[in-house]
Amino acid sequence: MRTKWMILFLVIAVSACAHQRSLYDRIGGTPVLTAIVDSFIARFADDTRVAPTFAKSDIPKFRKLIIEQFCNITGGGCTYTGRDMKTTHQGLHLTETQFNALVEDLQDAMATQRIPIELQNELIAKLAPMRADIIHQ
Numbered sequence: 373m374r375t376k377w378m379i380l381f382l383v384i385a386v387s388a389c390a391h392q393r394s395l396y397d398r399i400g401g402t403p404v405l406t407a408i409v410d411s412f413i414a415r416f417a418d419d420t421r422v423a424p425t426f427a428k429s430d431i432p433k434f435r436k437l438i439i440e441q442f443c444n445i446t447g448g449g450c451t452y453t454g455r456d457m458k459t460t461h462q463g464l465h466l467t468e469t470q471f472n473a474l475v476e477d478l479q480d481a482m483a484t485q486r487i488p489i490e491l492q493n494e495l496i497a498k499l500a501p502m503r504a505d506i507i508h509q
């Protein structure tokens with residue numbers, strides 16, 4: 373009887389711990405985030421809905437900042453050193469279609485890196501609230 377309670381306690385403790393792990397850790401940390409960002413950049417470079425907007429951008433700088441940002445918002449403890457989303461996208465006059473296109477490219481990149489759909493959705497859910505600061509600026 374006592375063993376049964378011990379096992380039950382352990383199962384609850386282990387599942388509670390698993391839940392507390394950050395999205396950053398569950399995704400696989402910086403190596404996996406970096407692979408996602410590299411697939412993502414390769415995808416949007418070929419995406420005519422998005423690519424022209426980046427024509428004059430410093431892509432290596434963007435890559436570094438987006439990795440930092442993803443690490444930061446997933447709980448990896450990185451400091452994001454870029455500009456805020458409103459200032460960054462000011463004057464680009466981005467549309468909802470372009471925003472959705474970029475999200476699609478990111479989803480494709482995560483699927484390529486075999487990120488489970490629940491984790492994909494968790495990352496997208498963290499980006500969704502930024503939409504209002506990014507489009508129609």
Ligand code: HEM
Nearest residue numbers: 422425426429430437438441454455460470471474499502
């Ligand atoms: C949730 C969606 C998005 C996130 C999280 C995001 C994030 C970022 C970050 C972190 C940077 C670098 C900031 C800096 O330069 O200081 C950046 C730059 C940029 N983003 Fe976004 N972005 C998003 C959506 C979009 C969309 C939809 C487009 C266009 C289709 C776009 C176009 C750009 C461009 C062109 C730059 C470079 C600006 C420059 O060169 O000065 N972004 N974005």
